[in-house]
Amino acid sequence: MRIRLAEYKEGVVTKVSEEYEPKKMDIEFVDFVYSQNIFLDGTVEKGLETLTFRGRLASKIQNICGRCLKAVPKRLDCPFEFFYEIKGKEMIETLDDLRETLILEHPISFVCQESCKGLCPQCGINLNESSCACVPPKGELPSNGFSQLKQIWPIKNRSNHG
Ligand SMILES: [Zn+2]
Ligand SMILES: [Zn+2]
Numbered sequence: 001m002r003i004r005l006a007e008y009k010e011g012v013v014t015k016v017s018e019e020y021e022p023k024k025m026d027i028e029f030v031d032f033v034y035s036q037n038i039f040l041d042g043t044v045e046k047g048l049e050t051l052t053f054r055g056r057l058a059s060k061i062q063n064i065c066g067r068c069l070k071a072v073p074k075r076l077d078c079p080f081e082f083f084y085e086i087k088g089k090e091m092i093e094t095l096d097d098l099r100e101t102l103i104l105e106h107p108i109s110f111v112c113q114e115s116c117k118g119l120c121p122q123c124g125i126n127l128n129e130s131s132c133a134c135v136p137p138k139g140e141l142p143s144n145g146f147s148q149l150k151q152i153w154p155i156k157n158r159s160n161h162g
Pocket of ligand 2: 120122124125
């Protein structure tokens with residue numbers, strides 16, 4: 001939202017609202033998908049040297065579980081409060097700050113539940129909902145991995161002790 005300072009009276013709290021399309025804001029992640037537009041409700045108050053812009057951003061998202069890919073619907077409601085220096089300025093662009101507020105809501109990793117069993121790596125079935133007869137592949141390491149380690153260790157120990 002662009003705030004044109006000439007449109008606001010000093011010391012008067014003015015209500016503002018705005019609607020944003022998530023795609024245009026460049027805030028979507030593969031595992032954090034907006035299912036509706038983002039609504040801003042807030043107030044602008046112009047002072048002598050600073051402008052206070054506060055309010056809330058609300059929307060709905062689908063958060064995708066990192067293990068089983070299940071989409072979990074969530075309601076977003078992010079309060080924000082920004083202060084801008086306005087001396088010598090005609091306009092304040094708030095979009096970057098609003099975008100940052102929304103991006104901070106994106107969890108680094110999300111699971112639908114702590115005990116989520118995820119998907120079977122072989123048949124892709126959701127192991128929370130059903131089970132399958134797949135046999136897990138035998139050890140990632142080659143079967144002689146241990147005997148190789150045994151050969152390496154004595155050599156390493158010897159060189160460490162001179
Ligand atoms: Zn899950
Ligand atoms: Zn399976």
